[in-house]
Amino acid sequence: MTQAQQLHFALRNFKRLDHAASSKSREDVELSHEFYPPVLSGRSLDGGDHPVYRHIALLYLRLCAQHQRHCSPLSLAYWTHRLAFRIRRGRCRLHPRLLRPQLFFIAPRFTFNVSHWQDWIVLFVLLLESSAISYWVNHAQTSLDEARARERETTHLYELSISLAGLRSEEDIAFAIAEHLKDIFEADAVEVLTFTAPHRTIKTYRIPKGDAATAAQPSHSVQLITPRGQLGEIRLWQWGSPFQPKDDQLFNAFASISALAVERVTLAQAEARGKILEESDRLKSALLSSVSHELRTPLATIKAASTGLRSGEVEWGASASQELIAAIDEETDQLNRLVGNLLDMSRIESGALKPNKQWDTLSDIVSSVLSHNRRTLENHQLDVDVSDDLPLVAVDHSQIDQVVTNLLSTSVKYAPRGTTIRIHARPNVDFTMMNVQLSNEGPHVPDEHLTHSFDKFYRVTAADRVTGTGLGLSICKGIVEAHGGRIWAQNLPKGFAFNFTLPLMWEGARPKIANSEQHMADSG
Amino acid sequence: MSTNPHILVIDDESQILRALKTILTEKKFRVTTASTGEEGLTLAAAVQPDAIILDLGLPDMDGLTVCERLREWTQTPIIVLSARDQEHDKVLALDRGADDYLTKPFGIQELLARVRVAMRHLTQTHGSKEMVIVAGKVKIDLTRHRATREEVEVKLTATEFKLLAHLASNSGRVLTHRSILTHVWGEPEADNIEYLRVSMRQLRKKLEDDPAQPQFLLTEPGVGCRFMSEEN
Numbered sequence: 207m208t209q210a211q212q213l214h215f216a217l218r219n220f221k222r223l224d225h226a227a228s229s230k231s232r233e234d235v236e237l238s239h240e241f242y243p244p245v246l247s248g249r250s251l252d253g254g255d256h257p258v259y260r261h262i263a264l265l266y267l268r269l270c271a272q273h274q275r276h277c278s279p280l281s282l283a284y285w286t287h288r289l290a291f292r293i294r295r296g297r298c299r300l301h302p303r304l305l306r307p308q309l310f311f312i313a314p315r316f317t318f319n320v321s322h323w324q325d326w327i328v329l330f331v332l333l334l335e336s337s338a339i340s341y342w343v344n345h346a347q348t349s350l351d352e353a354r355a356r357e358r359e360t361t362h363l364y365e366l367s368i369s370l371a372g373l374r375s376e377e378d379i380a381f382a383i384a385e386h387l388k389d390i391f392e393a394d395a396v397e398v399l400t401f402t403a404p405h406r407t408i409k410t411y412r413i414p415k416g417d418a419a420t421a422a423q424p425s426h427s428v429q430l431i432t433p434r435g436q437l438g439e440i441r442l443w444q445w446g447s448p449f450q451p452k453d454d455q456l457f458n459a460f461a462s463i464s465a466l467a468v469e470r471v472t473l474a475q476a477e478a479r480g481k482i483l484e485e486s487d488r489l490k491s492a493l494l495s496s497v498s499h500e501l502r503t504p505l506a507t508i509k510a511a512s513t514g515l516r517s518g519e520v521e522w523g524a525s526a527s528q529e530l531i532a533a534i535d536e537e538t539d540q541l542n543r544l545v546g547n548l549l550d551m552s553r554i555e556s557g558a559l560k561p562n563k564q565w566d567t568l569s570d571i572v573s574s575v576l577s578h579n580r581r582t583l584e585n586h587q588l589d590v591d592v593s594d595d596l597p598l599v600a601v602d603h604s605q606i607d608q609v610v611t612n613l614l615s616t617s618v619k620y621a622p623r624g625t626t627i628r629i630h631a632r633p634n635v636d637f638t639m640m641n642v643q644l645s646n647e648g649p650h651v652p653d654e655h656l657t658h659s660f661d662k663f664y665r666v667t668a669a670d671r672v673t674g675t676g677l678g679l680s681i682c683k684g685i686v687e688a689h690g691g692r693i694w695a696q697n698l699p700k701g702f703a704f705n706f707t708l709p710l711m712w713e714g715a716r717p718k719i720a721n722s723e724q725h726m727a728d729s730g
Numbered sequence: 731m732s733t734n735p736h737i738l739v740i741d742d743e744s745q746i747l748r749a750l751k752t753i754l755t756e757k758k759f760r761v762t763t764a765s766t767g768e769e770g771l772t773l774a775a776a777v778q779p780d781a782i783i784l785d786l787g788l789p790d791m792d793g794l795t796v797c798e799r800l801r802e803w804t805q806t807p808i809i810v811l812s813a814r815d816q817e818h819d820k821v822l823a824l825d826r827g828a829d830d831y832l833t834k835p836f837g838i839q840e841l842l843a844r845v846r847v848a849m850r851h852l853t854q855t856h857g858s859k860e861m862v863i864v865a866g867k868v869k870i871d872l873t874r875h876r877a878t879r880e881e882v883e884v885k886l887t888a889t890e891f892k893l894l895a896h897l898a899s900n901s902g903r904v905l906t907h908r909s910i911l912t913h914v915w916g917e918p919e920a921d922n923i924e925y926l927r928v929s930m931r932q933l934r935k936k937l938e939d940d941p942a943q944p945q946f947l948l949t950e951p952g953v954g955c956r957f958m959s960e961e962n
Contacts, residue, residue: 564923567949573943573944
């Protein structure tokens with residue numbers, strides 16, 4: 207017989223066997239012995255025949271048959287747990303349920319009488335068993351609950367971590383923290399404070415916005431601390447249910463994660479600042495080396511010429527001394543231009559380049575530039591097409607003067623001797639901007655370098671050791687853009703051109719030309 | 731003039747004082763120097779110069795204040811010297827009574843030209859004014875209120891002539907936008923630089939050979955206008 211078959215036989219003959227056991231009829235007992243494995247026959251360890259064991263065994267058997275699975279103490283416990291009883295302190299109350307085992311398992315069945323003294327033991331053992339089992343089950347349930355609670359906590363922390371991982375700005379992080387906290391603790395208000403470098407200013411992020419909920423003292427607060435110091439604080443307003451110790455724990459865990467996130471943002475900001483400083487340092491040293499070279503060149507000429515004229519050793523002829531003097535004059539102009547460039551550059555850098563705008567005539571500005579740069583332009587032809595009929599432009603004249611001067615001097619450097627440099631200006635189609643072009647017959651610049659022409663110190667090739675600080679074009683860009691215009695370079699079929707635009711409107715209006723003409727007509 | 735003109739130079743830079751003193755003395759001027767505003771004011775009262783060259787970047791006082799204080803009691807021509815970034819101060823000084831300006835670094839020729847122009851106008855206010863001003867092909871007759879170009883009368887509006895006359899009677903000197911607008915259009919229009927631009931454009935068109943390259947109707951960007959007659 208397989209075990210399953212045995213079990214099945216046992217179940218069917220439950221009553222008969224049981225009766226046999228209780229009646230102690232020899233025959234029945236023998237029958238039972240035959241078909242049951244020794245344990246199930248209730249044989250005790252000492253070999254005696256004990257009905258107590260038999261009862262337990264039968265009960266166990268029944269369970270197996272019913273549940274058809276490998277019987278574990280837990281499944282037995284599960285079943286007897288339903289027969290739970292409560293032992294009051296000091297007293298043992300006989301609850302009817304207590305007697306259920308008696309009712310069902312102990313002969314005589316279906317009565318509450320306990321006939322044999324052994325049956326009392328059986329009852330007692332059953333009670334012990336069920337109490338033990340219910341305790342274990344309770345314990346297991348509690349452990350399960352705790353495990354679930356921890357799992358929820360961990361999930362919250364994990365979700366917070368994940369949501370913070372992708373955020374980059376301090377504001378986003380603070381609001382994410384506040385939202386999570388508000389949800390999890392069902393708070394009335396949450397406030398996250400951060401102490402941001404470099405000035406240790408305190409920034410407050412509040413959910414919900416507004417001061418109403420946060421007027422009073424917070425119910426809970428925790429500092430955000432990392433090895434770098436205190437980075438902030440979280441304040442919670444929640445008057446509903448007080449915090450349990452595990453809530454406190456969760457709150458602190460949140461605080462640690464938040465502190466790390468805030469620290470991450472702080473460090474990222476510091477890194478960005480460091481990069482900017484590095485770049486700025488690089489530019490500064492490039493500027494210094496460029497400037498010192500550019501300043502020294504004219505100074506050297508001036509020094510040579512003036513000391514030469516001073517020295518009594520040589521009798522200077524009229525033309526020779528005139529030449530030296532002319533050199534001093536020209537180099538002084540060059541130095542002046544250089545200083546102008548440096549001043550403009552520093553103003554652009556510090557953002558102090560605010561154009562002092564006035565309605566101006568472009569042709570006046572261009573004439574002024576040309577008259578001041580006669581010597582620079584002496585080796586080239588000039589073609590100026592800037593009509594004085596053009597609309598007035600809203601510009602800071604000295605800054606635009608600088609732009610035209612710089613563009614001219616750059617053009618002169620690259621345009622071959624004797625070739626034409628052309629300046630022309632036209633308003634655009636809808637009369638919002640003036641388009642100005644300075645073109646020359648110089649060489650093309652490779653397309654990929656065109657946009658970089660206006661970077662500081664940009665040279666197309668390393669061999670481009672032309673004079674100049676390398677700042678001229680970037681100053682032009684700074685000035686034109688401060689006016690609201692655009693500047694760009696382009697290759698022409700037979701040369702190269704600089705283009706820039708200037709505003710024809712100022713604060714949304716055009717100059718009061720109409721009025722002035724009316725005025726003039728009236729008084730004419 | 732019986733004696734050489736006396737020039738007072740007020741500048742805190744000793745190098746500039748030295749250079750100017752040397753050059754001006756060579757050109758037959760008498761030169762007195764001062765290195766602070768207070769010293770300058772005291773000396774101006776003491777020596778009564780024929781012209782004053784005033785640097786705007788003085789250590790003890792604002793150059794503008796010196797200008798104002800001088801104008802309280804004297805009409806002596808004042809030429810202000812300004813650095814590249816003192817655009818705004820230049821214009822203010824001119825509005826407060828300075829006659830002309832120079833931006834450092836300047837050439838001596840320019841300085842001398844402006845000093846001479848300023849002194850000439852001073853004598854003119856004391857003596858008789860020029861009634862006919864000539865500039866190239868253009869003649870401006872202030873008494874008859876007409877302008878001619880190559881002897882042909884040029885039709886100008888009343889405003890245009892007023893502007894032309896104002897510039898021409900101050901020929902050689904710079905006039906700020908504000909002072910021109912106030913004189914020609916009246917105080918309320920003192921900020922409407924557009925009117926001035928348009929009128930200047932019209933005048934150039936009618937009188938200049940090449941309006942884009944004016945010979946006598948000059949604009950000094952950011953400051954004002956200047957009429958350069960034959961004498962300048």
